[in-house]
Amino acid sequence: MADPNAPAPPTDAGPRLPDAGGPVDATALDEVVRFTAELIRIDTTNRGGGEGHERPAAEYVAERLAEAGLEPRVLEKAPGRGNVVARIEGTDPTADALLVHGHLDVVPADPDEWRVHPFSGEVSDGVVWGRGAVDMKDADAMVLALVRAWARAGVRPRRSVVLAFTADEEDTAAYGSGFLADQHADLFDGCTESIGESGAFTFHPGDGRRLYPLAAGERGTAWLTLTARGRAGHGSKINAANAVTRLTAAVTRIGDHRWPVRLTETVRAGLTELAALYDVPLPDLDEPDPDRLAAAVDGLLARLGPAAGLLAPTVRNSTNPTVLAAGYKVNVIPGSASAQVDGRVLPGAEREFAATLDQLTGPDVEWDFLHHEIPLQAPVDSGTYATLRDALRHFDPEAAVVPYCMSGGTDAKQFSRLGVVNYGFMPLRLPEGFDYQAMFHGVDERVPVSALHFGVRVLDRAIRSL
CATH class of the missing domain: 3.40.630.10 (Zn peptidases)
Incomplete structure (x- = not known):
């Protein structure tokens, strides 16, 4: 149940607004x-x-x-x-x-x-x-x-x-x-x-x-299904082809992956305007070296304080594992295991996203789009x-x-x-x-x-x- 002693929500009688000169009555x-x-x-x-x-x-x-x-x-x-x-x-x-x-x-x-x-x-x-x-x-x-x-x-x-x-x-x-x-x-x-x-x-x-x-702008939707295949068997036996192990290793790699900075025109404009608003010197946002660009953008975001929260989620692609499914009995190694991942992709970064997923999943795990929409x-x-x-x-x-x-x-x-x-x-x-x-x-x-x-x-x- 909700806490009855929780503080009341903020209220606001509202600012006095200029006359719109229109029909809103x-x-x-x-x-x-x-x-x-x-x-x-x-x-x-x-x-x-x-x-x-x-x-x-x-x-x-x-x-x-x-x-x-x-x-x-x-x-x-x-x-x-x-x-x-x-x-x-x-x-x-x-x-x-x-x-x-x-x-x-x-x-x-x-x-x-x-x-x-x-x-x-x-x-x-x-x-x-x-x-x-x-x-x-x-x-x-x-x-x-x-x-x-x-x-x-x-x-x-x-x-x-x-x-x-x-x-x-x-x-x-x-x-x-x-x-x-x-x-x-x-x-x-x-x-x-x-x-x-x-x-x-x-x-x-x-x-x-x-x-x-x-x-x-908005990032593209890349909801993914991961499927690992392995060799079914008794839970008491050593099994080098355990589908659960293969899946969880891939999921961990995906969840831990640090995507590189990729600046779209929209995000670049937002960073430029916030830097001017906060009188923060603007780093080189055209740096060709991804590592140096990432350091420059992350440093800029740190200097912008809470305002950086508007842009920080969209300087990179992202992949968050959300669903796991495998097995049906504790002493049975299943022949397959699956997971779902919520992926989001920046404009212009779709090929990089797919190539990176191929590397992160490895040879023992297949991935496909559960739902895919463009940025x-x-x-x-x-x-x-x-x-x-x-x-x-x-x-x-x-x-x-x-x-x-x-x-x-x-x-x-x-x-x-x-x-x-x-x-x-x-x-x-x-x-x-x-x-x-x-x-x-x-x-x-x-x-x-x-x-x-x-x-x-x-x-x-x-x-x-x-």
């Missing part, structure tokens, strides 16, 4: 909180392996969109795996369309570990509680509240906007964005750029600054990046907006098949002491009401300015 601010809570109360737990049920949330979203005069379509690859797509026609028919996407599913939550029930959607002390509060029913609610505000005010964006609320992002996206990209590509005609999770949140490095990482990168010198950055700064003039690459992946990978370039931009202004990244898949997930108000205002300014 008191109704929209009320709705974004209500929609977040009501979506949380719809249990859309995705346990993987095809086990999920997003349809009730999809119907809820479709109803809210229809009330705003849109014509949403609910689409399923399998019964219960609901997705919603709708289009808002822009005022400039020559402009490329913008995709705004968010997922409806959530990871499992054990109620015994939480202070409040994870599907209660409780709103108390200025905070909305529950699974999905930041990942990412809050963002879905912000989008819903915004388009309804546009409808009330008779406002249309310059670019046509395609809205996609997806299933299955928390697993392989096969029932969600993958299905939509493969079988309903026509619904995304004209889309060249998108915004989705999970950037533009406040990161507090503890020195009074407010950093906002704006995602312009992504978006330009940080684009007009779109500048517009998103400026929208944040309008509502928080002291914001330091920093390019970053997400360590994990999102639905942007699937939508990239349609030629769509993605930015992670679902803004939240969070109070000091609120660890946003710890909320993802964590216990006691929650979001401040003031952050939701900030987010819907920033989204409005950003999308209508693009």
Whole structure:
């Protein structure tokens, strides 16, 4: 059970925000909180392996969109795996369309570990509680509240906007964005750029600054299955071809491997901006010697303090063993053993990743992809990046907006098949002491009401300015 004496979560009445000069009204601010809570109360737990049920949330979203005069379509690859797509026609028919996407599913939550029930959607002390509060029913609610505000005010964006609320992002996206990209590509005609999770949140490095990482890339997904073959036999006999021994040796090598530094353009830009912000001399980031480059980058990260946490996970590939399976009886040596590894790969490093896995697994262990998706990168010198950055700064003039690459992946990978370039931009202004990244898949997930108000205002300014 959760500790009843645990400290209360941080709350924030919220900063006084500049006038947006737009349609976001008191109704929209009320709705974004209500929609977040009501979506949380719809249990859309995705346990993987095809086990999920997003349809009730999809119907809820479709109803809210229809009330705003849109014509949403609910689409399923399998019964219960609901997705919603709708289009808002822009005022400039020559402009490329913008995709705004968010997922409806959530990871499992054990109620015994939480202070409040994870599907209660409780709103108390200025905070909305529950699974999905930041990942990412809050963002879905912000989008819903915004388009309804546009409808009330008779406002249309310059670019046509395609809205996609997806299933299955928390697993392989096969029932969600993958299905939509493969079988309903026509619904995304004209889309060249998108915004989705999970950037533009406040990161507090503890020195009074407010950093906002704006995602312009993400590492590729390389979930692996390892299989060791050996000679089955009696547990009392010496066996030089023990599959368990072969497997665990390979798993240890993989888990212990220190991947070399590989700087993508996004991470390089983030390091450069943070170094300037903290007045830290910039080392040679073009050093051809991998060992010297690693020493230079690791030294720079050490001097940046807590702010380095935004970029440190994405200067290298990574491989983390997560699952082991072997044997069925203590005195029987099995003929095979298997493991799973969560691998993440930087843009441009996929061949190196595969070659290194061949070396680490060795001759007695085979590896293959359990799930594989490409890494992504978006330009940080684009007009779109500048517009998103400026929208944040309008509502928080002291914001330091920093390019970053997400360590994990999102639905942007699937939508990239349609030629769509993605930015992670679902803004939240969070109070000091609120660890946003710890909320993802964590216990006691929650979001401040003031952050939701900030987010819907920033989204409005950003999308209508693009």
